[in-house]
Amino acid sequence: MSEYLPEGKLISEQENINIIHSLKLLEEAKNSEKILEAKAIVCDSSHNLIVDLGGIKGIIPREEGVIGIKDGSVRDIAVISRVNRPICFVVTDITEAPNGEPVVMLSREKAQRKCLDAYISGLRCGDIVPARITHLESFGAFADIGCGIIALMPIDTISVSRIEHPRERFTVGMDIKAVIKSIENGRISLSHKELLGTWEENAEKFCAGETVSGIVRSVENYGAFVELSPNLAGLAETKEGVCVGDQVSVYIKSIIPEKMKIKLIIIDVFDYKYNPTSPEYYCSSDHIDRFVYSPENCKKRVETLFKP
Structure with a gap:
């Protein structure tokens, strides 16, 4: 398994577990600068992170906690927020405390720089990568x-x-x-919709005459747009009392690929509670240059181009 993965992916790997429980293997990992993971259990008053190495004390000094902390471009919250979470690092030194107990010095910053140099610097627009959601804001998701x-x-x-x-x-x-x-001035922007299937791939899961569930995404004076899947919506006839965010059962009147349209009738309305599940992906490759969402025989062309 690659060591350049989102934090939390290595921590349960048997090789990683074996290493962090052995001083001998930690010494070998230091010499090879192998990236490891363990849980940060305390951030002390000086903002050094204490890491649980299975009974062996690990310390990540504040200035080694994250890229940017040394020059002040990143705030200390980036270190403090790692408590009780998996954290990656390389071993930089193994010493002894005054009581003779071993102390392992660690650096997350060096692990991140290694990841940047060996992996992220080689990424190009259109590359498909594994990611882990870290926090959500109204304008987007951070991963x-x-x-x-x-x-x-x-x-x-x-x-x-x-x-x-x-x-x-x-x-x-x-x-x-x-x-x-996109990659601009070292900042990477991600996309996701191109992995969730084309209009036709999503529409193939439905048939005219079926009644299925959906979520109302917008209400206009000419009807309500109802999401049938993350990459597919249809237009339903107006129904009194229907609001954005409602869950509905809808009857599928017709599916028209050449117009990229699905006509619906709202049968019933229910309260909707968010319960996100793992996305269903239609792309199995590790790179795409372009994504054409619209059907071939549709006059309207919807596509994404990933420029080098």
Whole structure:
């Protein structure tokens, strides 16, 4: 398994477990600068992180807690917030405390720089990478794409069907796939909707005459747009009392690929509670240059181009 993964992915690997419980193996890991993971259990008053190495004390000094902490471009909250979470690091030294107990000095910053140099610097637009959701804001989702290095996924790139907040799709800690959308001045932006299938791939799951569930995403004077899947919505006839965010049962009147339209009738309305599940992905490759959402015989063309 690659060591350049989102934090939390290595911690349960048997090799990682074996190493952090053995001084001899920790010494070998120091010499090879191998990236390891364990849980940060305390952030002391000087903002040094204490890491649980299975009975062996590990310390990440504040200035080694994250890239940018030394020059002040990153605030201490980036270190404090790691308590009770898996954290990646390389071993920098093994010493003894005054009582003779071993103390292992660690650096997360060096692990992140290694990840940047060996992995992230080689990423290109269109590359598909594993990611883990770290926090959600109204404007988008932040995801760890390797060793705690964070990239933003703007809300309009999460799915074709528009949502009001990323929490409708994701939960913190969810493992997903993402596409590298842009790289500018070292900042990486992610996209997601291109992995959730084309209009036709999603429409194939439904048939005219069926009654299925959906979520109302917008209400206009000519009807309500109802999401049938994250990358597919249909237009329903207006029904009194229907609001954005309602869960509904809808009858599928017709599916028209050449117009990229699905006509619906709302049968019933229910309260909707967010319960995001792992996304269903239609792309199994590790890179895409372009994504064509619209059907081939549709006059309207909807596509994404990933420029080198």
